[in-house]
Amino acid sequence: MATLLLIDGSSYLYRAFHAIRELSAPDGTPSNALFGFVNMLKKLRQQTHADYIACVFDAKGKTFRDDIYPQYKAQRPPMPDELRVQIAPIHQAVAAFGIPILMIEGVEADDVIGTLARQASAQGITTIMSTGDKDMSQLVDDYARIENSMTEEVLDRDGVFAKFNVWPEQIVDYLALIGDTVDNVPGVPKCGPKTAAKWLAEFGSLDNIIANADAIKGVVGQNLRDTLQWLPTAKELVTIKCDVDLSSELPNGFDDLKYQTEDSATLLQLFTRFNFRTWVREMEGKVGQAAKPETPKGITSDLFGDEPNEAIPAEVSSIPAAPVERHYECINTSELLAKWIDKISAASMTAFDTETDSLDQMQARLVGMSFSVQAGEAAYLPLAHHGADTPEQLPFDDTLAQLKPWLESADHKKVGQNLKYDQHVLANLGINLAGIADDTLLMSYVLASHEKHNMDDQAARELGETTIKYEDICGKGAKQIGFAEVDLDTATAYAAEDADITGRLAHTLLPRLQANAGLHYVYRDIEMPSRQVLYVMERNGILVDANKLNRQSHDIGLRLIELEQQAYELAGQPFNLGSPKQLGEIFFDKLKLPVIKKTPKGAPSTDEEVLSELAKDYPLPKVLLEHRSLSKLKSTYTDKLPLMINAATGRVHTSFNQTVAVTGRLSSSDPNLQNIPVRTPEGRKIREAFIAPAGCKIVSADYSQIELRIMAHLSGDAALIRAFEQGLDIHKATAAEVFGVSLDEVTSEQRRYAKSINFGLIYGMSAFGLAAQLEITREAAKTFIERYFNRFPGVAEYMEVTRAAARDAGYVETVFGRRLWLPAIKSSNGAQRAGAERAAINAPMQGTAADLIKLAMVAVNHWLIAEKLSSRLLLQVHDELILEVPEAELDLVKAKLPEIMASVATLKVPLLAEVGVGENWEEAH
DNA sequence: CTGCTAGCATA
DNA sequence: GTATGCTAGCAGA
Structure with missing residues (x-):
């Protein structure tokens, strides 16, 4: 059976405009409605496979309803200018998508949709009306239904009744009774949806209600009798006209409503103008394919000439060329x-x-x-x-x-x-x-x-x-x-x-x-530009207070000696506290402490988790824990960092490695400045040694909950998106959903659970892992996860889809098209495969976050240069940028830095970056 | 001197 | 339960 898809363009125009917060093209033209509209079109095209399609808009000028009732829609404010300027690009986009546009003067979009729906029903064609307008419910019949692509609500005959308690053919009467304040159509005073539905259930139709008006009691009954004269007009106003003459618009009937060829070039132009980066990339792929017909591979004398000889799909590994003669x-x-x-x-x-x-x-x-x-x-x-x-x-x-x-x-x-x-x-x-x-x-x-x-x-x-x-x-x-x-x-x-x-x-x-448009974008617009920023950051280096670190080393050294003495006494003999092997012998052979877990090689483990557990019952492990953490700080940081200061610059210059992390993240080495301690008070003292020179401050800006926001974007989960749009404490909001309590009823324990599950999701969690983390049984963890997925079904679906996609393709992708390959996903080794599946879940989130902050680094650096500022980018720590800022530029950078970071991309959730300022990294963080 | 393991610092 | 880099200890050169 053939299907007709009718898009209520006028309704979506307003909805897109109001649903999306501020968004504008580089030239300042607002673009929120365009973005929302195009998003909706893409979604519709993906979800609904129609044989015929039309997007219907209101035409300019008066309609027949204004003649019936001059006050019709009189109170409606004029269209805001911010929306008006987006009308033309929206029409352009619809047309470029190959969707026929209908605008008929003298009637509203509803009337055109009604007419087409009736004609379709008569021919046995199924009609899907994509709208958010409840008035359209009157058009629903056995062939025509409403699908609201924003709320995903579907209204067939039963659906209409379930929602309004009246049948579609009663909707007109129902609307006449309750009136429509938006369109300035009065109904019966004090008669709302409940009363109208009740009357219609009792009397069947408006005519019959009018006939029996005297029998209705109370104030509302009197109101009804007072409005009897008006009701027929009201009914006429709310009735959608289903006999609009469309013969001149559609001489060939429905055949004029077939999908046209998509005009990718126009879409690319449009998306570029409005800076919709993801879509630009998508279109570049299509336009590129269309514009570049395959050419035979030729021999060129200039091997590094500008034009590639042949477009070889990235999936196809290259065939080694014939040996080249060398000179x-x-x-x-x-x-x-x-x-x-x-x-x-x-x-x-x-x-x-x-x-x-x-x-x-x-x-x-x-x-x-x-x-x-x-x-x-x-x-x-x-x-x-x-x-x-x-x-x-x-x-x-x-x-x-x-x-x-x-x-x-x-x-x-x-x-x-x-x-x-x-x-x-x-x-x-x-x-x-x-x-x-x-x-x-x-x-x-x-x-x-x-x-x-x-x-x-x-x-x-x-x-x-x-x-x-x-x-x-x-x-x-x-x-x-x-x-x-x-x-x-x-x-x-x-x-x-x-x-x-x-x-x-x-x-x-x-x-x-x-x-491959996506890969090329990642290379050309992310990696190559951030390569230059990384060079600048490495060259800048960061100022480190060597004296401070040396004093800390000294203090830690004294404490370590004390701890060693205590440990020797408790153990009954001296031993090397830094040797897991010797420690194991003391613990498990000599003192007969219980073995909590084993290392992969089978030796009893003495890691922090085990020591913490044993510390509950024995004194020695507690001493070891403090010794471990302090000696780590001393050997890795307070002893080493002063030695890494470059004699010529007086600063520490790390190396950012751009090509080691399979997810697209950076890594830092010699020294690694991406793992400077922050969690413990002792550790944070090390951050205090990363300082700004005289006249400058350290400014740090970090993305808030970036990976969870990306999860919301990728999964499209409505509840999660809503939580971020409302700016809620996301762990608290998660807890409220999962435990079914209100936000202010969430206990700190519940929040902790929710935080664990949020992190677990990012890491491709299993019930086992969550149980270990929360120290609860695996069954409890399992029901907890089930409750989460119940409340956030989009997330559950995303996890499954991602796993399947990874298995199918052997890779997953970031929002920007970066490919993250998972060779182990097809391994015959179950553990390896499971590991690859977890990585598949994590990689798009970690990788998209990496893409975003790289774009941010490029944008920030570009801004600093364009504005001729002396502020300098120093470090990147995955979701954080650290700068050195002269005091004169402090206010500007404080305001602009998080703004740039938040606006490098438009996702389904807002991005947020938080900024801090201080004499040193610890204060700024 | 080199390579490996256990452990631990960060996001 | 994801992604990294560095250290000390230790074994086998």
Whole structure:
């Protein structure tokens, strides 16, 4: 049976406008109604498969109802300007989606819908009226029903009766009796839905009620008798006209209401103008496919030319190309140097690499550089080799000066493998590397975050080439020599190969990224821009008060000695408190304490959980717990951090690794500044040592409940979305739902339970895990989870859908299209598979959060530069950004920073960032 | 000197 | 129950 879908455009216009908070295009044009409307259209298109479709709007001007009753809708305020300006783009969007638009002068949208619905019913066509307008209930019959796509309410004949206690054919009478304040149609005073339904149940119809008006008692009965003259007019006003002449609009009848071809180009244009990023990405994929017909793979002389030869789907792993003939040379004369400067100046893209004497990017000194502009052809320029044969090497300073313009030119595009490192190395020499167009490390990471991304592995995987390993030429371990000690022939073979392979990798990987709009967006608009911000943050470094940490080390040291003495007495012998093995022997062999759990290798565990449990009954574990936590703080933080201060800058410069975390998160190392303590008072003292220089403050801004908000967005769960929209304490709100109490009745115990389940959900929880966390039985945890899923069915469904999608595709995606691969999801090992399923649940949330804060970092950095501010980004800790801000800029940054963070994307729930200020990180947090 | 384990710091 | 990085201890070079 054929189906007709009629969208009540006028009703959704207002609903979308009021349902969504402020939202506007970059130029300030409001876009909330457009966003809501398009969202609704997409949802409808996905959910409802109709043969015929129309979106109906009110036309301008008066209607026949104004002639009947001049006060009709007289009290309705004019359409707000903010909505009015969105009408044209909304019509444009509807049309571009391929949905026919109907606007008939002299009648309202309802009348057009009524007419079409009646015509459809007569032909046996099912009609779905998508509207939120209760008046339309009068149109429901055996063929026509209402589906409200916002509330997902469905009203068929029985549904109408269930809702209003009258049948659809009585709705007109019912509306006439109760009137419509919005449209300024009076009814019978004091007659509401209850009374109207009661009368209609008793007398069947308005006519019959009028006929029996004298029999109705009370004030309402008198009111009825007073309005008898009016009621027929009221009925006429609320009756939807079902005989509108549509012959000139639809000469071919329903055939004129078929879906048209989607106009992706217009949609892309529209979404770009209003900055609907997710949809832009979606459309870019479609437009790209349509605009780029497949071309045969050709041979180009310029291998790094701008246009990819062929769009290879990202899913298809590349087939290693045929061996490339290599020609590498060593630049050791001014003629060769001139030749290569010409080459790289003319090239549209140069693969570039540096060789240095250290892995520490802030300390590393340049030893040489290599270049390649064509597959198989590359050159190595040695600059600081020394050793037995320090031969034909061009002079360091002079050669670098010749290359500096090219290195610092944004017009000369470079591609490299981890150019952030090379950028540091050159910055150490006062050279500001520019024109960084591509990075094969990031390409590999975006295409396949679960693979290895080092150049040797990439070369083998993507090109089928075996490369010279660093260790092959420099040795390893203590006997390793610096690259400057390597002879020039060997160095050339190695370094030129690096540039050559990098260029060829870029040429292979870029088309695969471009073939997928989502991945390309993640690479081009998230990873490449945040690469630059990370460089800036690493370069900035953070000021650390070494004296303060040293004093803390000293104090902790004294306390540790006390604790050791106590432990020796309690144990009856001295032993190494830091050795789990010795500790185990004392605990379980000598003192015969009970074994609570075992390590994976089978030894009795002595971790914090076990110690806490044992501490309830024995004194020694308590001493151990304090010793453990203090020695961790001392060895990892208070002892180490002062040693990490860079002598030249006086600051600590971490390395942000952009390509290790499979979820898209960053990691920090040397030192890791993403795990500075915060939970315990002793730990927080370490944060106090991260300080702002004189005249500055530390400003910290963190996203509030970012992963739960993303869960609300991804699952679309109405209750969860509502809780965030209302700005509630989310754990409390969860508790209220799950325990069925009001918000102010939630006990702290209930809130704690809810908090655990919220975190558990983010981690792909099982009943077992939750039980352990809450120290309750597994059965109790299970019923608790069931109650949660009952209250938040959208979340339950999302979990299942995600698991299934991961099993199907082998990966899951973030909101921005980042792919998170889960090779273990198809493992025959049950435990591994279960682990991968938990990761599949967690990854979209953790990964989307990572995408968001990367976008925020880029936006904040961009703002700081555009406004020429001196404030500096220093650190990122997954959901937190830390800046150093001069006092003069404090108010501005305090206001703008959280605003930027909250507005990098528009999700189904608002984003919130909270800002703090202090002399040090602890105060600011 | 290198690689592994247990344990623990963060989001 | 997700994702990381670092330390000390220890075993086998």
